[in-house]
Amino acid sequence: MHAARLLRAFYVRGELIENISGVPEELQMRVRDLARFFSEIAVRKVAVDGTTKLLLRLGDGRTIESVLMPDFRADRAAGCLSSQVGCAMGCDFCATTKTGFERNLTAGEMVEQFLALRREAATSGRRLQTIVFMGMGEPLLNFDAVVQAIERIADNRIGGLGWRQVTVSTVGIVPGIDALTKRGLSINLAVSLHAPDDETRARLLPMGRRFAIEEILAAADRFQAQRGRPVTIQYCLLKGVNDSPDHARTLAAVVRPRRMHVNLLRYNPTGISLRGVAYEATDDATAEAFSSVLRSAKIVAHFRRSRGPDIDAACGQLRRRSEAVS
Numbered sequence: 485m486h487a488a489r490l491l492r493a494f495y496v497r498g499e500l501i502e503n504i505s506g507v508p509e510e511l512q513m514r515v516r517d518l519a520r521f522f523s524e525i526a527v528r529k530v531a532v533d534g535t536t537k538l539l540l541r542l543g544d545g546r547t548i549e550s551v552l553m554p555d556f557r558a559d560r561a562a563g564c565l566s567s568q569v570g571c572a573m574g575c576d577f578c579a580t581t582k583t584g585f586e587r588n589l590t591a592g593e594m595v596e597q598f599l600a601l602r603r604e605a606a607t608s609g610r611r612l613q614t615i616v617f618m619g620m621g622e623p624l625l626n627f628d629a630v631v632q633a634i635e636r637i638a639d640n641r642i643g644g645l646g647w648r649q650v651t652v653s654t655v656g657i658v659p660g661i662d663a664l665t666k667r668g669l670s671i672n673l674a675v676s677l678h679a680p681d682d683e684t685r686a687r688l689l690p691m692g693r694r695f696a697i698e699e700i701l702a703a704a705d706r707f708q709a710q711r712g713r714p715v716t717i718q719y720c721l722l723k724g725v726n727d728s729p730d731h732a733r734t735l736a737a738v739v740r741p742r743r744m745h746v747n748l749l750r751y752n753p754t755g756i757s758l759r760g761v762a763y764e765a766t767d768d769a770t771a772e773a774f775s776s777v778l779r780s781a782k783i784v785a786h787f788r789r790s791r792g793p794d795i796d797a798a799c800g801q802l803r804r805r806s807e808a809v810s
Contacts, residue, residue: 486511488641495643497634509527513574519646522593523548525600534804536604542569547653549619552598552604563601565594567619567630573655574690575678579754580620591632598637598645599799615645616674618653619757624660631667640672647671653718655691656700661694665707673707674716674747675700679726680735688725696739703743715742715786720749721766721774732777738785745780746785 486507493504504512526547527539541547543790551564571578573586598615605612607696615637617623623630630652638650647670654660655676664673678699679685685692688697704715717739739746751765768772771787778785 487738490515491642492644515714521588521596523596523600529743534608537609538597538600540600542719548597550601551619552601552768553609554610555613559603559610560613561781562613563598563603563605563612564619564620564711565597565601565615565617565633566619567594567617567623567626567759571621572625573622574758575655575676576688576690576757576761577754582754582758588626588629591629591636594629595631595636595643598633598643612645614649614651616651616653618651618674622655622657623652624654624657624664627663628659629662631669634669634671638669648713651716655689656695656703657691658695658699658703661700661703661707663797665703665710668674668710669709672713672716673704673711675704676717676718676720677735678718678720678722680738681730684731688722701738701742704744708743715744717731717746718749719742719746720751721771722751723764723766723770725763727766727770727774729773729777733781736778736781736783739778740781744784746783748775748785748787749797751788 489504489507490512511698523540523542525538526541527537529537531537536552538550538552539547540550546569548569550565550566551565553562555561566589568588569586571580571581574581594617598612598618600617602612613772617630634650634652635642638645638647640646651672651674652664653674661673661675676689677685677700678688680697682692682696685697687733688729708715719726735746748771750771751763753762753764756762775785775787
């Protein structure tokens with residue numbers, strides 16, 4: 485009878501509170517005695533641009549990252565959540581992959597990231613408006629727990645963020661995309677492509693050897709047909725690797741038959757990769773030329789602003805640096 489009211493009060497404030505209207509005091513005391521948090525903030529860093537990165541320490545001592553990013557509007561912010569401790573995808577330009585995969589997060593551990601970011605947003609006079617599962621880990625390899633977390637975060641009866649405010653970002657796990665399609669959740673999908681051809685992609689993302697680009701985009705087509713909203717293609721520009729005009733033309737040819745958006749990412753360097761490569765960010769002129777090729781082909785393409793380079797904001801950087809220090 486009282487569960488929904490208790491949960492709603494907890495999710496709105498992000499903490500256990502007293503004097504909830506209509507809930508017996510005895511029940512409130514019992515809930516306070518039984519409830520516990522899974523994590524605590526181990527490190528909090530704030531960048532010059534207002535980006536806040538949290539390193540959360542879990543009950544077993546492991547750490548994960550969550551990021552709060554100011555929106556263009558002064559009263560809004562976006563959040564980035566992790567779904568796993570570490571990652572098994574082996575993306576060569578990502579810092580998270582250097583620590584390997586340790587375990588999946590529980591739904592509760594993911595929800596706590598959301599609550600922590602909601603509190604962070606409130607302290608700066610902002611409202612957490614959107615979240616994306618694009619932090620540490622591959623969300624679709626922790627499918628059940630991610631879906632449970634989304635249901636708690638988005639549902640108006642509990643977290644109240646709203647379904648359309650949630651995005652799941654994947655490197656292209658085709659069975660996972662299809663499973664997400666079947667669930668029928670009114671959320672958004674982003675696919676981290678990062679290369680326009682299978683050969684280049686396989687060098688950057690080992691998962692590229694398992695699923696071809698056409699297979700991944702076909703699964704994205706099925707999701708988009710069911711949802712009716714454009715899928716976003718994530719593309720991180722890497723100097724001399726995937727940023728030439730030919731790469732742009734190939735990407736345009738792949739995306740053009742589809743009503744999808746291309747989100748161009750500027751790279752935050754993470755040091756020497758597992759393959760011994762020191763990836764660099766594409767210079768502004770080359771990046772603009774790349775986007776011009778896409779736009780001339782009538783592809784909707786935008787640059788996502790690079791966030792927090794002064795606080796190790798790239799995925800996995802803060803965790804790896806903190807572990808090296810400790």
